[in-house]
Amino acid sequence: xxxxxxxxxxxxxxxxxxxxxxxxxxxxxxxxxxxxxxxxxxxxxxxxxxxxxxxxxxxxxxxxxxxxxxxxxxxxxxxxxxxxxxxxxxxxxxxxxxxxxxxxxxxxxxxxx
Amino acid sequence: xxxxxxxxxxxxxxxxxxxxxxxxxxxxxxxxxxxxxxxxxxxxxxxxxxxxxxxxxxxxxxxxxxxxxxxxxxxxxxxxxxxxxxxxxxxxxxxxxxxxxxxxxxxxxxxxxxxxx
Numbered sequence: 001x002x003x004x005x006x007x008x009x010x011x012x013x014x015x016x017x018x019x020x021x022x023x024x025x026x027x028x029x030x031x032x033x034x035x036x037x038x039x040x041x042x043x044x045x046x047x048x049x050x051x052x053x054x055x056x057x058x059x060x061x062x063x064x065x066x067x068x069x070x071x072x073x074x075x076x077x078x079x080x081x082x083x084x085x086x087x088x089x090x091x092x093x094x095x096x097x098x099x100x101x102x103x104x105x106x107x108x109x110x111x112x113x
Numbered sequence: 114x115x116x117x118x119x120x121x122x123x124x125x126x127x128x129x130x131x132x133x134x135x136x137x138x139x140x141x142x143x144x145x146x147x148x149x150x151x152x153x154x155x156x157x158x159x160x161x162x163x164x165x166x167x168x169x170x171x172x173x174x175x176x177x178x179x180x181x182x183x184x185x186x187x188x189x190x191x192x193x194x195x196x197x198x199x200x201x202x203x204x205x206x207x208x209x210x211x212x213x214x215x216x217x218x219x220x221x222x223x224x225x226x227x228x229x230x
Contacts, residue, residue: 031217032217034219036221042223042224043203043221043222043223043224044203044205045221046219046220049217049218051217089155089156091156097163098144098169099219100161100171101146101158101205101219103155103156103157104155105153105154105155106155
C-alpha cells in the first residue's frame, strides 16, 4: 500500500528566505506527483504536477523535483512571502482503474513578515 | 479556477438521517472524485466516477454511495449518517489520464463541512 509522508508537519520562517518542503513515498511505481496548496477553510489549489518520467517542474517561484528511485519529492519556494503561508500537500498519483491520489498529511507553512 | 461547486457548503444533521452532497462541474471533465479530509488522516478517496453511470470504490467507501446520471453532477449519499462521518468532504475533477499532461491534474471544489450529531 502506498504511503506518503511529509516532514516537518509545520514550518515557520522569516520573509524572504528560500525554503524546501519534503515529501516521501513508499512505492516508486507512481504515475505522477502533484503538489497542492490549501488555505484555512478552503479547498485545494493545484500548484505543480510532475510526470513519473520527469525530474522537475517549475512555476514562478516554485520548483518541484521528483526522484522516483529514492521515493522523494521536494517543493522549493524562492524568496518566500507572507502570502505563501498555507498548508502544502503532496499527493502521489497511482493508476488503479483510474488515476487516484494518495495524499500526505501536509506541511503547515508560516512566513513571518 | 476550475468550475466546481459543492452544495451544501455546511450541514448539521443527526445520526441515522440520510444526507446527500452534490458536486457540480462546468468543465465537462470525465473523472470526478469524492474525498474526505480529517485531522490525522489527511485526504482519503471515498468513491470516484469515470463516466456517466460508471463509478467505483475508493479507500474509505463503507457507509457511502454515489451516483452520476449526468456528466456535470456527482452525488455522494450517506444512507444513515454516523458521527464518524463528521468531516470535510471535497469533490475533485480531472480529464482523462494519458491524453495530455494537464489532463491528469485534479481540481478541487471548495468543500462541504458536515457535522453529524
